[in-house]
Amino acid sequence: MKLSKSIILPFLDWVDYRLPVFSYARHNLIDYPTPKNLNYWWNFGSLAGIVLMIMIITGFFLAINYTPHTDYAFSSVEHLMRDVNYGWLLRFMHANGGSMFFILVYIHMFRGLYFGSFKAPRELLWIIGVVIYLAMMGTAFMGYVLPWGQMSYWGATVITSLFSAVPLIGDTIVTWLWGGFVIDNNTLTRFFVGHYLMPMVIFMLVIVHMWALHQHKSNNPLGVDMRTPADSIPFHPYYTIKDMVGMGVFFIVYFGFVFFAPDFFGEPDNYIEANPLVTPPHIVPEWYFLPFYAILRSIDNKLIGVIAMFAGVCILFALPWMDRCRVRSAKFRPIYRQFFWLFFADCILLGYIGAQTAVEPFVTIGRIATAYYFAHFLIICPLICKFERPLVPPESISAGVLKAQKGAE
Amino acid sequence: MSISMKLSRTLGTAFTGLLLAAAISTTAQASGDSVKLEKQDWSFNGIFGTYDRGALKRGYQIYSEVCVSCHSLNYVAYRNLMDIGFEEDNVKEIAAEFEVEDGPNDEGEMYLRPARPSDRFVAPYANEKASRAANNGAFPPDLSLMVKARKGGPDYLYGLLTRYQEEAPDGMELADGMSYNEVFPGHQIAMAQPLDDDAVEYEDGTPATLVQHAKDVTTFLAWAASPEMEQRKRLGIKVMLFLFVWTGMLIALKKKIWAKLH
Incomplete structure (x- = not known):
């Protein structure tokens, strides 16, 4: 008690006066006003942040045991699995962590779609999020190449070859990506460097994402702004404990896979060392790319297919201007709500189609699903906005919460 | 409309897509020659x-x-056989039946030697x-x-x-x-x-x-x-037990903290 009063507190004050880390933390992590009505769908952003940290930490330990060379990459992974203490745990946490990261981020994104979190004034927050998502896809793709299994090699072949569709400079881009005229050691080395660099970029983007978030604070299930002090509660302890509950439940799922089904998300072929002379009968990307892979394959022209695939992601940038309905939450949008779930089903269907061989009836279904995917953004969202008569949201969060409580009684 | 009705209706829409997908997958399997x-x-199935x-x-x-x-x-490696119950002497004998190339020796020559458990x-x-x-x-x-x-x-x-x-x-x-x-x-x-x-x-x-x-x-x-499997599952059971208890405590704590809120 005495010590803290005489030495520690003055020291903290001294630091805070010069570098306000403590008041900053108090402002942004403790007192930070948060809507009082956030449901558990609002857990997924912080969960994704936790997984990002797990990925960076396990990734560091994987990297110090890994050899980025075509002759040694595969066996260095096996060395890690067999001879390094808890090496299998590190690798399975990292490999499954990748899949978990995408599951969490997809839920986080659909949450944003349902409750209108991308709408004014949070457009930039949403856009930074889409940039993070793009960076994650690049990182995951490069990471999947590193074990140098058959699917690593052939997945890299298929995906990098896509860039050859770019007019005029396509082949140059591919040569530059490969670091040569075939996928070889140069490719592996640069992918390793890229895979280590990109998470740092993602980390910084996440800080910018948080920055934008804290400007206008969280959206909420009612989609109305916080107006009075009665609408908000301090982040700590209410949402620190709620986020920790989510973390506990998430860890049960995550470590369930890590310990009891570590290869669930993997392809058996990736336990065969890369062999440029043997093409696997069925090349599939990792599950989280499958919807976009389906879009790519449903168009016969390679260039247009590639453009459509990238457009599939980049169209998310335009969403705040496609859906201009002033009511944010789908709770009060009876028509949009139906089409939200249709869109969700369409994404799942595209993912399923992406995993199938390109034969009928999958090709036709894939084409319809692709058309619907783009129609959702380009036609359906603007049309709903025009013709839907949304219900009237409550005036404030506290009014809405009180109304819901009365309804329950 | 009650919340559960809304939920079932919206989920119903989503699952129609899934069902369609499942139906297609069955026909695809029937037509394949796998x-x-x-x-x-x-003996190694299941979490235990x-x-x-x-x-x-x-x-x-x-x-x-x-x-x-x-x-x-x-x-x-031959030494790994000790993990499944072979005695060290036995492993040494097994390894010694094989020859591996080693070297170069002081004369700069490669030579063959009997394999060791570490090979x-x-x-x-x-x-x-x-x-x-x-x-x-x-x-x-x-x-x-x-x-x-x-x-x-x-x-x-x-x-x-x-x-x-x-x-x-x-x-x-x-x-x-x-x-x-x-x-x-x-x-x-x-x-x-x-x-x-x-x-x-x-x-x-x-x-x-x-x-x-x-x-x-x-x-x-x-x-x-998967030589790590037994260790993995043993540790997994402990981690899961911890996580269940820990999450249970967090849920209780969360209820207590939020109860103060009106």
Whole structure:
């Protein structure tokens, strides 16, 4: 008690006066006003942040045991699995962590779609999020190449070859990506460097994402702004404990896979060392790319297919201007709500189609699903906005919460 | 409209897509020529599964008497056999039966020496070309990761070893030196049936049937592919128990903290 009063507190004050880390933390992590009505769908952003940290930490330990060379990459992974203490745990946490990261981020994104979190004034927050998502896809793709299994090699072949569709400079881009005229050691080395660099970029983007978030604070299930002090509660302890509950439940799922089904998300072929002379009968990307892979394959022209695939992601940038309905939450949008779930089903269907061989009836279904995917953004969202008569949201969060409580009684 | 009704309606829309997908997947499987694998009751199945020690030893015996003449086991070291119950002296003897190239010595020459427990299993052929030359052009793959590297894992391997047919069905012409296998993709396999009843005389007196052989060697190769499995599942149970208790406490704490809120 005495010590803290005489030495520690003055020291903290001294630091805070010069570098306000403590008041900053108090402002942004403790007192930070948060809507009082956030449901558990609002857990997924912080969960994704936790997984990002797990990925960076396990990734560091994987990297110090890994050899980025075509002759040694595969066996260095096996060395890690067999001879390094808890090496299998590190690798399975990292490999499954990748899949978990995408599951969490997809839920986080659909949450944003349902409750209108991308709408004014949070457009930039949403856009930074889409940039993070793009960076994650690049990182995951490069990471999947590193074990140098058959699917690593052939997945890299298929995906990098896509860039050859770019007019005029396509082949140059591919040569530059490969670091040569075939996928070889140069490719592996640069992918390793890229895979280590990109998470740092993602980390910084996440800080910018948080920055934008804290400007206008969280959206909420009612989609109305916080107006009075009665609408908000301090982040700590209410949402620190709620986020920790989510973390506990998430860890049960995550470590369930890590310990009891570590290869669930993997392809058996990736336990065969890369062999440029043997093409696997069925090349599939990792599950989280499958919807976009389906879009790519449903168009016969390679260039247009590639453009459509990238457009599939980049169209998310335009969403705040496609859906201009002033009511944010789908709770009060009876028509949009139906089409939200249709869109969700369409994404799942595209993912399923992406995993199938390109034969009928999958090709036709894939084409319809692709058309619907783009129609959702380009036609359906603007049309709903025009013709839907949304219900009237409550005036404030506290009014809405009180109304819901009365309804329950 | 109550919340549950809304939920069921919206979920219903989503699941229509899933059901459609499931229906398509069934027809696709029916039209494919992949054979349904029979699921075996492996000792290492389930969250409490362990490798049957007897099966591991018998499986090693089969590998070392039959498979080893063509297949390498590059990622397994002789010392690893101590993890499945072999004595250190025994492992030293096993290793010493093989020779590995070492060097260069003080004269700058490479030389052969008996293998030590720290060496990896010595491969039957020096390289892929040598093994193709000895095997009618076919390359017997390394078995270290085989159980993880095939769809169906141990059930695939068991099926492959037990479902050879003497003759190919009518209308199918087998190439010279090839055999017919119900499970192998394309059904035409370069490996002649490797195991049969009494292929190996077990040291522990277990009846030497084909089914027994196939189960034992598959168990051994499952261990070779995932030697960490027992440690992984043991640790996993502890972690899960901790997480259940911890999450339960967090939920209780959350309720207590939020109860103050009006």
